[in-house]
Amino acid sequence: MNTRLAFVLACFALLALFPLVAGSYGIDLVTKIMVYAIFALSLELLVGGTGLVCFGQAAFFGIGAYTAVLLSSDSNASSLAWLLPASVLAAAAYALVVGSLSLRTKGVYFIMVTLAFAQMAYYVVHDTPLGGGTDGIYLTLKPVLGTLLDLDKPGTLYGFTLACLVLVFAGLAVLGRSRFGRALAGIRVNEQRMRATGFSTYPYKLAAFTVSGGIAGLAGFLFAVKDGFVNPEMMSWHLSGAVLIMIILGGLGHLRGALIGAFAFALLQELFKSEAIFGAFAKHWHLGLGLSIIACVVLLSRGLVGLPAQLPARLLGAKNSEGAAP
Amino acid sequence: MDLSTFLIQCLNALQYGLLLFLVASGLTLIFGIMGVINLAHGSFYMVGAYMAYALAPMVASTFGGGFFATLVVGVALAVVMGYVLEWAFFSFLYEREHLQQVLMTYGLILVFEELRSLLVGDEVHGVEVPALLAGTLPLGAMMTYPVYRLFISGVCLALALGMYLVFTRTRLGMMIRAGSANREMVQSLGIDIKFLYRVVFAAGMAIAVLAGMVAAPVSSVYPGMGDTVLIICFVVVVIGGIGSIRGALLAALLIGVVDTFGKVLLPQAAGVLVYVLMALILLWKPDGLFKAA
Numbered sequence: 163m164n165t166r167l168a169f170v171l172a173c174f175a176l177l178a179l180f181p182l183v184a185g186s187y188g189i190d191l192v193t194k195i196m197v198y199a200i201f202a203l204s205l206e207l208l209v210g211g212t213g214l215v216c217f218g219q220a221a222f223f224g225i226g227a228y229t230a231v232l233l234s235s236d237s238n239a240s241s242l243a244w245l246l247p248a249s250v251l252a253a254a255a256y257a258l259v260v261g262s263l264s265l266r267t268k269g270v271y272f273i274m275v276t277l278a279f280a281q282m283a284y285y286v287v288h289d290t291p292l293g294g295g296t297d298g299i300y301l302t303l304k305p306v307l308g309t310l311l312d313l314d315k316p317g318t319l320y321g322f323t324l325a326c327l328v329l330v331f332a333g334l335a336v337l338g339r340s341r342f343g344r345a346l347a348g349i350r351v352n353e354q355r356m357r358a359t360g361f362s363t364y365p366y367k368l369a370a371f372t373v374s375g376g377i378a379g380l381a382g383f384l385f386a387v388k389d390g391f392v393n394p395e396m397m398s399w400h401l402s403g404a405v406l407i408m409i410i411l412g413g414l415g416h417l418r419g420a421l422i423g424a425f426a427f428a429l430l431q432e433l434f435k436s437e438a439i440f441g442a443f444a445k446h447w448h449l450g451l452g453l454s455i456i457a458c459v460v461l462l463s464r465g466l467v468g469l470p471a472q473l474p475a476r477l478l479g480a481k482n483s484e485g486a487a488p
Numbered sequence: 489m490d491l492s493t494f495l496i497q498c499l500n501a502l503q504y505g506l507l508l509f510l511v512a513s514g515l516t517l518i519f520g521i522m523g524v525i526n527l528a529h530g531s532f533y534m535v536g537a538y539m540a541y542a543l544a545p546m547v548a549s550t551f552g553g554g555f556f557a558t559l560v561v562g563v564a565l566a567v568v569m570g571y572v573l574e575w576a577f578f579s580f581l582y583e584r585e586h587l588q589q590v591l592m593t594y595g596l597i598l599v600f601e602e603l604r605s606l607l608v609g610d611e612v613h614g615v616e617v618p619a620l621l622a623g624t625l626p627l628g629a630m631m632t633y634p635v636y637r638l639f640i641s642g643v644c645l646a647l648a649l650g651m652y653l654v655f656t657r658t659r660l661g662m663m664i665r666a667g668s669a670n671r672e673m674v675q676s677l678g679i680d681i682k683f684l685y686r687v688v689f690a691a692g693m694a695i696a697v698l699a700g701m702v703a704a705p706v707s708s709v710y711p712g713m714g715d716t717v718l719i720i721c722f723v724v725v726v727i728g729g730i731g732s733i734r735g736a737l738l739a740a741l742l743i744g745v746v747d748t749f750g751k752v753l754l755p756q757a758a759g760v761l762v763y764v765l766m767a768l769i770l771l772w773k774p775d776g777l778f779k780a781a
Contacts, residue, residue: 209587215587263767263771266771266774267770267771267774268774270519270525270726270730271726271730271770271774271775271776274722274723274726274766274770275766275767275770275771277719277722277763278723278763278764278766278767278770279763279767281759281760281763282760282763282764282767285757285759285760285763286760288759289756289757289759289760399719400715403527403594406587406590407590407591407594410587410588410590410591411591414585414587446602446605446606448598448599448601448602449598449599449602449603449606451595451598452594452595452596452597452598452599452601452602453595453599454595455591455592455594455595455598456577456592456595456596456599458591459581459588459591459592459595460580463584463588
């Protein structure tokens, strides 16, 4: 119990100390990964927390990002105090609409309906004048908070993103232990039984879906601010798929799984893309990433989170106790 | 739109729909019977298209043979590949969570894509229509229609009929249907379910590869061609109802019509129409049009 808490605290402490040793490339990379981690946490609430596999999470991410860019003015920097909530609310509002309709379906049908709604959002920004087409839109002036925070500075943005990540993680951890979170866990394990015990499950699922959309919107906002640029690819199903892969890779059912998964996925990608290590073969980085993912599935039945529990058994050559997992 | 343009669009819609059905039927089989969400199915389609391009010269030099020999060799290779893939990557995954299989098939997509890049390269290729089918049929006074597109429709229809007969009339089909309904019960009746799954997987892969090979002359062969097909095939599978071949056929034809006529009548919104259709159908019937028993 405490080792898990210690692990998470150590991760956050390392992230807080990282800018002291890193150069600008490292800061940019880790900022990006932390944004992905927030994004992955939003999906973990649905998939690991509630048992709803959403394949359209990129829509909420993209809506957060596009809202930030579209509402910013070109003449003077907008205030973080209203731009951030506006982006989160816009994403949450779309999630409320999508959730209220798609939660009528279950299982794979749910996966595909959420994909359908994400594709609709994708085509709106891709094919209408609103979203600037495939070229995307630039964010000329990054948001500020008075004189306190200027997100144009990479160091400030790093700190702000880390703060958001810690808050989202802590918020979801508290949520998971609340009555609401227990009800979501109950829905994941056996929705029929939850209904039989007198829970009206639909509002719970819808609330989880909306909160998740809002958090994804926060991640999208941060991503737009970091890159100063949005384009329709932020809403494509490739991104929805990638974030799903991150949390499965990390291990479902654990918040830290989303954290580990986002870092593992992004760092593996960086590793295999690195020309310093692989030379000309770095062009074929998908191969290394794909083989690593396959190796993870073969060796780890519960994702990277299960590594400490399975590693000793593997090293000793004993049969691992996969069936004993709760 | 005059009558002959309308007719041509109808034939195009039919051909596109039937081709989608061919790819989607393998997906729905593997999905409905084995419970595996196979994201790599689009890659199988891509493998097929690249086989049509890369195998043709080899087959021509060994057997002296043409397009149809290439088809036969390609399908035979696909069956072997499917059999081996199931054994190597899926046979131990059935007891695990579904999402673990998703992760596995995602890894396979990346590997297939890079192996393709390493073996054949990243260029776009064209594949020639076989000489026997290269002609056109007159349609009305001014228009013509390529024979090869009719051939694609014919192949798809023949396979659809074949699948229907295998499922409803043979012992193997009966075992497959039983296996999808209750895995343990079939096993306890003495049927080798592992072998059955391997056969289904190999057949699903062979159908996708065949679809890719047949489609290659009209669609050309390019990197990432599997991705587009994969998503649209999932749409077909889900609209039709998971595991239902009949549903997949109907849904594929529906998508073919909506997509083809959407591109003609509403070019700005063509991309999104298919998804609007899927959302509407699933909100109306949350289990697809034909839910498999």
